Amino acid sequence: MTTTAVATPVVQFVDVQKAFGGNKVLVDVSLDVRPGFTGLIGPNGAGKTTCLNVVSGYLQPDAGDVRLAGQSVLGRAPMEVARMGVSRTFQTPRLIPNLSAVENVMVGGSRHYRHGHLAELLGLPSARRDERVQRERAYALLEELGLDHPDRAANAFPVGSQKIIEVARALLNDPVLLLLDEPAAGLGAEDVDRLVNGLNAWTARNPEAAVMIIEHDLELISRLCPTAAVLHFGRIITSGAPKDVLRDPVVVEAYLGADVAAGD
Amino acid sequence: MSETAQQVAAAKAVPPGDGPSGLAGAGIAANTVPGRTTGGSSTRKGIIAIIVLLALFAVPFVANTYVVFVVSLTLVYAVSTLGFNLLVGWSGQIGLAHAALFAVGAYGSAIGVEYGIPFLLTIPLAGIVAAVLALVIGFPAIRLRGFFLAIATLALGMAIVELLTMARPLTGGGGGMSVNVWSLPGITTAASTYFVVLAVAAIMFFLMRRALLGRFGRTLQAVRDLGQLTGSLGVSALRYRLVAFALSGFIAAVAGTLYGQLQTFIFPAMFQMNLLVPMLVMVFVGGAGSMWGPVVGAAFAIVLIEFFQDLGDQQAIAYGLVLMLAISVLPGGLTSLARRVGDSRFMARLRRREVAE
DSSP states (O other), X not given: OOXXXXXXXXXXXXXXXXXXXXXXXXXXXXXXXXXXXXXXEOSTTSSHHHHHHHHTTSSOOSEEEEXXXXXXXXXXXXXXXXXXXXXXXXXXXXXXXXXXXHHHHHTTOGGGOOSOHHHHHTTOHHHHHHHHHHHHHHHHHHHHTTOSOTTSBGGGSOXXXXXXXXXXXXXXXXXXXXXXXXXXXXOOHHHHHHHHHHHHHHXXXXXTOEEEEEOSOHHHHHHHOSEEXXXXXXXXXXXXXXXXXXXXXXHHHHHHHHHHHHTO | OHHHHHHHHHHHHSOTTXXXXXXXXXXXXXXXOTTTTOHHHHHHHHHHHHHHHHHHHHHHXXXXXXXXXXXXXXXXXXXXXXXXXXXXXXXXXOOOOHHHHHHHHHHHHXXXXXXXXXXXXXXXXXXXXXXXXXXXXXXXXXXXXXXXXXXXHHHHHHHHHHHHHHOHHHHOGGGOEEOOOOOOTTSOHHHXXXXXXXXXXXXXXXXXHHXXXXXXXXXXHHHHHHGGGGGGXXXXXXXXXXXXXXXXXXXXXXXXXHHHHHHSEEOXXXXXXXXXXXXXXXXXXXXXXXXXXXXXXXXXXXXXXXXXXXXXXXXXXXXXXHHHHHHHHOTTOTHHHXXXXXXXXXXXXXXXXXXXX
């Protein structure tokens, strides 16, 4: 881990511990996530998703601290954390099935709506403008991520495209920290390319933002992330450039051992 | 702290369609939604709305008193179902206090008029009283789901009707009370009530359509389908569930005030299971979570009520059977039929043939 700060970390995990009953999922996680892409990899059950749940307010750690731009997120509800600029996606996409893709994306814009529901009810110009701007931004994001037919109902899309819609929904809030939980699982090669291009375009526009990616597709991690951290049995065992990390004998052992144990 | 603030500010400062997203912005024009953002279609919808309103406005001039009464009742049920559907269909909460809140509207307005409040003013006032009551019911209820929510709200609803029965000096107890019917000068009472009902229905549907097809409706559906995960979108699921309760209660009572005017005599037994079950039928037959389902459901229920009139106590069973049938055979309600037909293979073949020719 670097001791000299290249850029201020967007999020810091400081000695985070979390146990479910007697099962210690996060033993001691310390990690600085800086602007740009950071991969979080590790075998199944290493605690990757638990890390995301701790940052996004869904779980409270037993010990340690998680700081977003220096400010602790502990004790805050997911909604408050989201309002601080943390967006996330889920392993299995969760969309409103009968709404169109673009309207699903628009649900993600809570930080940008300045009008209240009363203004909307009364059809005030500010509400109309807000709504129009959000719709245009939602279309633009879906376009950037390469999704065709943005007006089709969400449940008419294959799972891969639903994940893309979920990413666009997370981006609509202009997050300071974007958390992607296995974004490429279930995506075809073409979709992965679109996702990579879209995310690259977005980070180019938002150089201050950090993107944390949990992914089993290590090629995707190598393509996107200058650094990757490896989580194993609730500890960060190493972090660095993906190509170095993946050659690390400790990592290889962790992965192979786990893979054999998991049988896949 | 200041770091976050700056980043937030920086993020907000990026206008849409600026910089690299400019190329994406170019794609927007090509992707315009037909039927949502295009001007032509919304004018067409506006024209249809005006024609329907004019046709409804003409009813008292061309139809007899009975028809006027039936259409009035349909509109009252449609407004009531608009509120019930908001709670059950859009926010996904099976709250069963709707008939009781409807009663609060009917009684609230009738009592208010007796105390010298102008009838038209009692419509929003009764709505506000019911909204507050719905908040009280909703506050514990929004933490419950499914079966438990249904039972809790059903019990609280029954308690409200019981309270109305007990408040004999105000409500006349189980024997009921007569309602002072408000009337416009120069026309028959039936026509006058009809115009009030029509005006209220038009306003309610106009406003709710705007809210439900906009951000409010989207967020409600997100709360329904995503539950607590909406937190990660910066949305408080509990708050929206509570607002849905309050708004639904408000609309129920507004419909209730009009119901009292139509019936001219109200008693507690009108607002029990024998009303709640048909109300559920209206929601599910029309289509839970659909915009115009309440109108279709109310019209269907009116016919049903006429059919089942002679069944007496067995009515509830008959409605229950209809409800079960509706949910199992047509879960999307009658309004989903149009879409289903449109999506069917038969229609696809027709379209292909048209293209070929």
